[in-house]
Amino acid sequence: MSKNICKFSEFISLNRLTVSNFVHETNKNVYSKESVLAQNRAILISTGRGEIYFSGKVCPYTSGNLIFGFKGETMKCVSQADSEYMYLDFDGLRCEELFHRLNINHYSRCFQNFESVVPLWFESLARAKKETIDLVSESMLLYALSKIISKPDKNNCILEQIFELTDKSFTDSKLSIEYISKKLSYNSKYLSHLFKNKVGMGYNEYLRNMRIKFAISLFDSGLDSIKNVAALSGYNDALYFSSVFKKVVGMTPTQYLNKKDC
The missing domain is CATH 2.60.120.280 (Regulatory protein AraC)
Structure with missing residues (x-):
């Protein structure tokens, strides 16, 4: 029964x-x-x-x-x-x-x-x-x-701190997971693993995407100096910025500007 x-x-x-x-x-x-x-x-x-x-x-x-x-x-x-x-x-x-x-x-x-x-x-x-x-x-x-298992997770608090620091400082060329690890007093390898496990991509890729998206917004707002946009987006080297931009967007900054003006 x-x-x-x-x-x-x-x-x-x-x-x-x-x-x-x-x-x-x-x-x-x-x-x-x-x-x-x-x-x-x-x-x-x-x-x-x-x-x-x-x-x-x-x-x-x-x-x-x-x-x-x-x-x-x-x-x-x-x-x-x-x-x-x-x-x-x-x-x-x-x-x-x-x-x-x-x-x-x-x-x-x-x-x-x-x-x-x-x-x-x-x-x-x-x-x-x-x-x-x-x-x-x-x-x-x-x-x-x-089906969502809810439990206190200190890792989410750490992740929130990483996001907040990144949002505030992503245009600073010195920003890196090593820089953040010193700020938060954590091992950089631990934070790097935590970020990738939680977000699904490495921190460097996340930061790169944020910077390039910001650079695009600067180009779209009327700035046409690649060197200035690179500096404002966290890149000291305009040539390196151009190579990263092409990898993410599929075209160089010059090509993007020319296409935008067409």
């Missing part, structure tokens, strides 16, 4: 959670355009790999990742392989409670090992009817959230 299973929730919330969209996105022309998130967004990567930029900050992704974007951020997806993803847009007073409980924030937004959720979301979306889509959408969001 089987036993009853009865589990009571410790978290009783009267705050409303609303899910407005449940979408399976396959159109590269749509997800490659930058847009402003009107609500919070839970993004489940079904296939592919690449990077999502949230308000200019990169978040690498691969299939099976669950990623959160936050209301008011800009979002743009750069696919390195054919990508498809599903997403749920949600809002309401309960969002902050859930984000706090599960330690979901700007520095901890990407979660791995959600491959098993992909077919469930896909089937639920395909079978949902107009009369029940709200129930299906909310249940899929809460199910995904329930």
